[in-house]
Amino acid sequence: MVFSLKVILFLSLLLLPVLKSSQVTLNNNGYDGIVIAINPSVPEDEKLIQNIKEMVTEASAYLFHATKRRVYFRNVSILIPMTWKSKSEYLIPKQESYDQADVLVADPNLKYGDDPYTLQYGQCGDKGQYIHFTPNFLLTNNLPTYGPRGRVFVHEWAHLRWGVFDEYNVDQPFYISRRNTIEATRCSTHITGVNMVLHECKGGSCIERPCRRNPKTGLYEAKCTFIPNRSQTAKESIMFMQNLDSVTEFCTEKTHNKEAPNLQNKMCNHRSTWDVIMSSEDFQHLSPMTEINSPPRPTFSLLKSKQRVVCLVLDKSGSMYRYLTFMGPSINTIMT
Structure with missing residues (x-):
């Protein structure tokens, strides 16, 4: 039996993906809730996780001084692919997901190759969509070309967060x-x-x-x-x-x-x-941290989802039954 057009529209709306919305917040000069997600196609490599941590730690100090002691990176979540077989202890994500991540670690883009880039759709001052790093960039010594990875991260963060x-x-x-x-x-x-x-x-x-x-x-x-x-x-x-x-x-x-x-x-x-x-809104009511010379080191959480099975359940009783009756015999026949 074929669903009616109204039922198809109803179910489609339920399954629409959530629009990208960063979870990053700025609290007491520190950025919280940054999500760095590794694409499932990236081969498993513990060195990649270590280099990400080192990059962000270096970037935090560089950012702190570049903004004249105003902001730094306080905590970062690294989303590990389910395809990785490591038996390390990981936390289960709450709201973090690859689609909502601020930084993606994925295969090279045809346009940019291994060059880091930030996807920006907006005008001056508008936040970007995400930062893209390749595994090769994070695992290879690129100092002559890009400089230290922490500096590159700050360059891309300025694109992403402040729209420059x-x-x-x-x-x-x-x-x-x-x-x-x-x-x-x-x-x-x-x-x-x-x-x-x-x-x-x-x-x-x-x-x-x-x-x-x-x-x-x-x-x-x-x-x-x-x-x-x-x-x-x-x-x-x-x-x-x-x-x-x-x-x-x-x-x-x-x-x-x-x-x-x-x-x-x-x-x-x-x-x-x-x-x-x-x-930008980050600096409207923010005072420099003049009492310290260096920010606290960032903390990292390693997250990994477990396999999930999603079921769509249609309830034929009560108010739902009255809705199904209103929708017509086609959906009613499916449910019997």
Whole structure:
């Protein structure tokens, strides 16, 4: 017997997935309720859990100082796949789930590869959907490319929690400034470096030459790359290049590069990342923790769901029976 259209609609509404809603809260300067979920397709590896813990712990201290002692990560839940066979003692999730997680550890995305990224649909200041890390990123030494993983986590957290954007631009790495000079797209302009074309990189060494200017565009040739000096004094900015040792802060109104053709300027009307961050609800009534130099270390909970069987039970008695009668003979016939 075929269900009536009304019954199908009724059951469909019951089974609709819950819209994504983060459980993260900010209490007394500490973020609680962060969920990091590992995809079931990821091979079991205890080292992955250990590296996640180390990343968040490092990130918490970095975040604390980057926000001028305002916030840190207090507790984090790591959701372990049911496919993992480890006999470790795990807690049972209460409301935590993969679909609602703030951070996903999953296979590479075709667009980003192993690069960390945050899915952002909203406008300036809007929270993102989730942060994505790959197992390879978390298990491999990527220091030359990304810097310490804790710094990368803070970069992505700023996307996710405060709705700021990148201050670099892969598609437009250079621009002509108001002074008619060619500048690298960056924030702040205090970051120094050289503009070079790299050729035949083998065994960690590259043949390089200075960039030539394109007479048609006035900019450097397409293969030109801005290579920051490893020794820097600039502290900004985490949303440009967090892998530089000197970088420990976000660009402020004083250091922000409003000319750079990056997504932060485009989406946020040329406001600095720190201005957007300080305008978020997190910092409206929050005072710095001036009495301490370092935040408490985060605590971690390892969660793992058990196999569950879900049954749909239709009650034919009482008020439900009157409803079924109203719906027509088709559903009544199913229940008899």
